[in-house]
Amino acid sequence: MAQVKPMRADARRNYERLLKAAAEAFAEHGENASLDDIAKRAGVGSGTLYRHFPTRQALLEATYVDRIEALGERADEIAKELSPGEALVEWLYEVCVRTTEVRGLKSLLGSAVTDGSRVELTACATHMKAAAERLVGAAQEEGTLRRDVEPIDVLRLAHGVATASELAKGGGSHVRRYLSLLTEGLRPG
Amino acid sequence: MAQVKPMRADARRNYERLLKAAAEAFAEHGENASLDDIAKRAGVGSGTLYRHFPTRQALLEATYVDRIEALGERADEIAKELSPGEALVEWLYEVCVRTTEVRGLKSLLGSAVTDGSRVELTACATHMKAAAERLVGAAQEEGTLRRDVEPIDVLRLAHGVATASELAKGGGSHVRRYLSLLTEGLRPG
DNA sequence: AGTTAAACGGAGACAGTCCCCGCTTTTCTT
DNA sequence: AAGAAAAGCGGGGACTGTCTCCGTTTAACT
Numbered sequence: 162m163a164q165v166k167p168m169r170a171d172a173r174r175n176y177e178r179l180l181k182a183a184a185e186a187f188a189e190h191g192e193n194a195s196l197d198d199i200a201k202r203a204g205v206g207s208g209t210l211y212r213h214f215p216t217r218q219a220l221l222e223a224t225y226v227d228r229i230e231a232l233g234e235r236a237d238e239i240a241k242e243l244s245p246g247e248a249l250v251e252w253l254y255e256v257c258v259r260t261t262e263v264r265g266l267k268s269l270l271g272s273a274v275t276d277g278s279r280v281e282l283t284a285c286a287t288h289m290k291a292a293a294e295r296l297v298g299a300a301q302e303e304g305t306l307r308r309d310v311e312p313i314d315v316l317r318l319a320h321g322v323a324t325a326s327e328l329a330k331g332g333g334s335h336v337r338r339y340l341s342l343l344t345e346g347l348r349p350g
Numbered sequence: 351m352a353q354v355k356p357m358r359a360d361a362r363r364n365y366e367r368l369l370k371a372a373a374e375a376f377a378e379h380g381e382n383a384s385l386d387d388i389a390k391r392a393g394v395g396s397g398t399l400y401r402h403f404p405t406r407q408a409l410l411e412a413t414y415v416d417r418i419e420a421l422g423e424r425a426d427e428i429a430k431e432l433s434p435g436e437a438l439v440e441w442l443y444e445v446c447v448r449t450t451e452v453r454g455l456k457s458l459l460g461s462a463v464t465d466g467s468r469v470e471l472t473a474c475a476t477h478m479k480a481a482a483e484r485l486v487g488a489a490q491e492e493g494t495l496r497r498d499v500e501p502i503d504v505l506r507l508a509h510g511v512a513t514a515s516e517l518a519k520g521g522g523s524h525v526r527r528y529l530s531l532l533t534e535g536l537r538p539g
Numbered sequence: 540a541g542t543t544a545a546a547c548g549g550a551g552a553c554a555g556t557c558c559c560c561g562c563t564t565t566t567c568t569t
Numbered sequence: 570a571a572g573a574a575a576a577g578c579g580g581g582g583a584c585t586g587t588c589t590c591c592g593t594t595t596a597a598c599t
Contacts, residue, residue, distance in 0.1 A: 169596055172546060195586060206548030211588060246537075276519035307538050310531065317517045318528060318536075321510030328506045330465035339507060342499065346535025347507075348435075349496050358565060358576060384555060395579025400557060 176213050178203040183224045187265035192221065194265075221269045222285055228263065229270075229285045232256060236292035246305030249296040250344055253319045256289075257340060260323035261332045267323065274316045289316060318343060365402050367392040372413045376454035381410065383454075410458045411474055417452065418459075418474045421445060425481035435494030438485040439533055442508045445478075446529060449512035450521045456512065463505045478505060507532060 168176065182203035186194035196217065200210040214220035235255055240248045260267050273286035293312035300306035322343055326335040357365065371392035375383035385406065389399040403409035424444055429437045449456050462475035482501035489495035511532055515524040 169545060171594095171596065175547080196588085197586065200548090207588075208548055208590085209546075212546075217587095271517065275517045304538060306536055307531075310536065314528070314531070315536075317514040318510075318531060320517065321507075321512075321514035321528070323510075324513045325506040325510035328460065328464045328509065339503070339510070342496075342503070342507065343532055344536045346537075347495055347499065347504075347533045348535070349493060360564065361577060364578085385557085386555065389579090396557075397559080397579050398577080401577075406556095 172213075175203070175205050175209055178205065179210055179213060179220075180224055183220050187221070187224060188263075190264075192217075192265040192268045196220070218269070218272060221265055222283055225263070225266055225269055226284055228259065228266065229288050232259065233288045233292045236296055240296065240299065244305070245296070245299035245303040249300045249306065249315075250340065252292070252296055253315070253322075254336060254340055256316075256319050257323040257326065257336045258333060260320065261327050261336065267320075267327075271320055274313060274320060361402075364392070364394050364398055367394065368399055368402060368409075369413055372409050376410070376413060377452075379453075381406075381454040381457045385409070407458070407461060410454055411472055414452070414455055414458055415473055417448065417455065418477050421448065422477045422481045425485055429485065429488065433494070434485070434488035434492040438489045438495065438504075439529065441481070441485055442504070442511075443525065443529055445505075445508050446512040446515065446525045447522060449509065450516050450525065456516075460509055463502060463509060 179199065182199045183194075186199045186202060196210060197207045199220075200207040203210070210220075214223060232252075232255065236248075236252050239251050239255075242248070243251060256270075260270055269285060270289070273283060273289050290312060293316050297306060297310070297312045297315055301308050319340075322336065322339045325339050326332045329335045368388065371388045372383075375388045375391060385399060386396045388409075389396040392399070399409075403412060421441075421444065425437075425441050428440050428444075431437070432440060445459075449459055458474060459478070462472060462478050479501060482505050486495060486499070486501045486504055490497050508529075511525065511528045514528050515521045518524045
């Protein structure tokens with residue numbers, strides 16, 4: 162699975178430049194930033210971009226793997242500090258916040274939890290699912306999470322909460338509230 | 351607000367043709383169906399399409415107002431048959447199902463509950479909010495819905511549930527489940 | 540230095556959006 | 570009924586974005 166042959170020097174250089182340009186462009190214009198423009202920013206031809214990243218999704222993934230990995234690590238940090246139930250909620254909160262804050266991350270996380278997505282098991286999907294499994298399993302052990310939900314359900318619902326929050330003007334400020342409505346339920350407590 | 355002058359005969363004819371073509375195209379290709387193609391199907395020039403419907407959103411709205419109105423009426427029908435709490439849930443279920451079933455409806459319903467949307471208070475937004483207000487109010491009276499949620503919150507969360515369901519392959523079959531996770535909460539009952 | 544294979548780049552085919560403005564159709568007037 | 574004014578039509582074309590193809594360049598290895 163790993164790079165069998167080392168990349169040629171110019172290829173490696175262009176790859177990195179493209180990632181940098183992509184991060185800028187996605188941050189500036191959202192997930193639909195023009196790909197040709199990204200190539201231009203990076204100072205390479207568009208052919209080079211498409212050779213390295215055959216689809217927008219591939220570029221998005223490469224651009225944000227580190228963020229996704231960071232989320233995976235956060236899961237474990239949080240798990241050390243809080244009880245399993247609290248840890249799950251707090252992690253989901255962070256996932257939602259990133260989803261709404263980091264432009265372009267949303268579609269990536271979305272396709273990571275989509276059934277039958279073209280892209281077979283991307284690195285991002287794997288990371289997220291693994292982290293969710295750990296937290297969900299622990300919370301169920303503890304008895305603070307229903308046993309009839311799967312990790313993937315939780316991830317999808319978190320994505321839904323992020324989407325709902327985004328619909329409000331100050332998206333971020335609604336995340337906590339909407340997430341707690343999900344965890345506590347809409348019935349009066 | 352109503353049409354001050356009656357439309358010219360040809361204008362009216364083209365308007366209707368466009369709506370019919372749009373319904374077909376959106377059903378076939380989703381909300382991003384080509385507008386020029388819709389004009390072609392309708393047998394009119396693209397200028398005519400853009401004159402009647404300045405934005406994709408406007409066309410989407412005109413295409414689906416009747417569906418939205420139907421949802422508004424369903425709210426009242428359901429309210430007659432079930433207790434307030436059950437009625438709200440059942441209505442939300444139908445909203446979610448339509449959202450996932452009718453291609454193109456999603457982005458319309460989404461922008462209807464978006465804060466600070468360009469389009470000031472569209473007919474769709476008004477209908478949905480009014481229906482939600484009735485059901486939410488009744489359920490809160492009855493005591494089966496938290497008092498700290500607004501109708502708009504409920505609509506947004508329903509949109510989130512629809513989004514989450516869509517991420518699963520057989521979108522429709524997950525709606526009931528995800529909606530009940532929202533109403534009951536993720537904690538064990 | 541020479542050879543080779545990998546990588547480059549940007550022109551260009553294609554598709555979609557949307558506007559502009561000369562032309563046609565309808566409607567109004569007398 | 571005929572002519573004028575108003576309303577509406579439509580499609581050409583500018584523009585933007587995607588993505589591929591293939592002649593040219595360049596790194597890597599002798």
